[in-house]
Amino acid sequence: MNKVKKIPFTDIEKFIDILADAYPGIGITTPEDKKRVKERFRKRSKDKRMSWWGVYRGSELLGGAIFYDFTMNFFGNKVLAGGLGTVCVSLVHKKEHVARDLMRFYLRHYRKREATFSVLWPFRPDFYKQMGCGLGSTNHVYKVKPADLPRGKSKKNVRFLGKADMKALNDCYNRYVDRHTGMIEETLVNRKIRFDLSKETKFVGVEKKGRIEGYMIFSFVRGNAANFVDNHIKVSEMIYETPEALSELMTFLHTQADQINRIIFHTDDPDFYHYVKDPRNDSGNLAEPVYHESHVSGVGIMFRVLNTRQIFGILEKHNFNGQTLRLKLNVRDSFLRENNSSLVIHFEDGRPFLKTKNAAADVTLELNIADFSSLILGAVGLRSLFQYGFARISKPDYLNRLHRLFATEEKPICTTSF
Ligand SMILES: CC(C)(COP(=O)(O)OP(=O)(O)OC[C@H]1O[C@@H](n2cnc3c(N)ncnc32)[C@H](O)[C@@H]1OP(=O)(O)O)[C@@H](O)C(=O)NCCC(=O)NCCS
Numbered sequence: 001m002n003k004v005k006k007i008p009f010t011d012i013e014k015f016i017d018i019l020a021d022a023y024p025g026i027g028i029t030t031p032e033d034k035k036r037v038k039e040r041f042r043k044r045s046k047d048k049r050m051s052w053w054g055v056y057r058g059s060e061l062l063g064g065a066i067f068y069d070f071t072m073n074f075f076g077n078k079v080l081a082g083g084l085g086t087v088c089v090s091l092v093h094k095k096e097h098v099a100r101d102l103m104r105f106y107l108r109h110y111r112k113r114e115a116t117f118s119v120l121w122p123f124r125p126d127f128y129k130q131m132g133c134g135l136g137s138t139n140h141v142y143k144v145k146p147a148d149l150p151r152g153k154s155k156k157n158v159r160f161l162g163k164a165d166m167k168a169l170n171d172c173y174n175r176y177v178d179r180h181t182g183m184i185e186e187t188l189v190n191r192k193i194r195f196d197l198s199k200e201t202k203f204v205g206v207e208k209k210g211r212i213e214g215y216m217i218f219s220f221v222r223g224n225a226a227n228f229v230d231n232h233i234k235v236s237e238m239i240y241e242t243p244e245a246l247s248e249l250m251t252f253l254h255t256q257a258d259q260i261n262r263i264i265f266h267t268d269d270p271d272f273y274h275y276v277k278d279p280r281n282d283s284g285n286l287a288e289p290v291y292h293e294s295h296v297s298g299v300g301i302m303f304r305v306l307n308t309r310q311i312f313g314i315l316e317k318h319n320f321n322g323q324t325l326r327l328k329l330n331v332r333d334s335f336l337r338e339n340n341s342s343l344v345i346h347f348e349d350g351r352p353f354l355k356t357k358n359a360a361a362d363v364t365l366e367l368n369i370a371d372f373s374s375l376i377l378g379a380v381g382l383r384s385l386f387q388y389g390f391a392r393i394s395k396p397d398y399l400n401r402l403h404r405l406f407a408t409e410e411k412p413i414c415t416t417s418f
Helices: 010-024 029-043 100-112 125-128 164-177 188-199 243-254 308-317 369-377 382-387 397-406
Strands: 003-006 050-057 062-073 077-089 117-120 141-142 158-160 202-208 209-222 229-242 259-268 295-298 302-305 325-332 342-346 351-355 363-368
Touching: 003 100, 003 382, 010 029, 010 050, 010 062, 010 077, 010 100, 050 100, 062 100, 062 117, 062 164, 077 308, 077 369, 100 117, 100 229, 125 302, 158 243, 164 188, 164 202, 164 229, 202 369, 209 243, 229 243, 302 369, 308 342, 308 351, 308 369, 325 369, 325 397, 363 397, 369 382, 382 397
Parallel strands: 077 117, 229 259, 325 363
Antiparallel strands: 003 050, 050 062, 062 077, 117 302, 141 259, 141 295, 158 202, 202 209, 209 229, 325 342, 342 351
């Protein structure tokens, strides 16, 4: 019988052994590497949102993961979201349902604590989708020549940032969190820990009167291995609050053109190709009839609703696009059966009112928890789910109204790596 419990620090080396085998790509091989990871865990444990959990059979550790108590923006509401990371199972105990038991425990752990979402980065989306997690939005990797970025009038407010600037930087980040669904708040403690741990990254910010209005965290990446002066800049985090801040950051990058081959951006911005003079990347690929490859997109972050009923309580002040209709919503959840839900919600001028199970409804919508999780956050439209056959509607002539009900201006974004 598998039992999930917090890993005492005395067992952390066993966890690191399992982790090292589960992620050989990270390169934790020597005793020194393992010591380094242990030290890293010790430092990171100062971030009280993190906890280490293990699956035990007797006293044997079979696998584990790290849980994160995150605060996430959900349409302007700050909600608890349980993050899951570093999932690993001992090579000799794979396919014994260790991950499944851990996953169920984790979901229940956060459901009991009234968290709204579970959130994770999947090693394989299908593995977690069958456990009810829905995909968020895609992220795009651009490789732009510095000279193709707009050169503005000035970069006079741009300067390197140090550890003492982490508060102002983090305030800028958290103001951005306040404006975007899916974003996770960052603590100053963790920001400083990450600053100390990131040896090769550079921090540049746009500061006006002591306030950081935009910043970029970047590192250099080697271009042609046989040419040491061929280098790219890889931007791992970029936030800007005003067009002026963006312009100064871009002007800073533009002025690196004589030394830097490409600027690599990872962005959630679906419109970014409109901003760059020549958005083509360095692949030279052309798709029919004449589409120049500009960026490569990926799927990643996944969200899972932990309590479907609770969602409509949290969103009691949310405006579902002014719609008025009476909806019966059936959300199937085979992995977390207590969340199998059949709800009646009356929307009046966009406001949701939860009714009793047998209250009248104009239309019934039925879908599974993974798709519902993506839908409620605006990561996918109902029209698509209906076309794919994933959402069933009792009266299909309600499709457009139901689509509008769940439509959002923006897709959810998340830049927190964990
Ligand atoms: C990926 C990894 C964690 C899987 O661990 P595992 O313990 O072997 O996985 P499990 O045995 O629990 O397999 C998942 C089970 O859940 C079951 N399951 C999934 N969804 C389910 C659902 N909705 N209802 C019931 N069961 C479900 C699957 O069917 C499977 O069981 P089966 O093999 O009997 O079909 C492990 O291989 C590993 O450590 N990999 C390397 C590191 C890694 O990539 N980690 C993930 C990081 S995000």
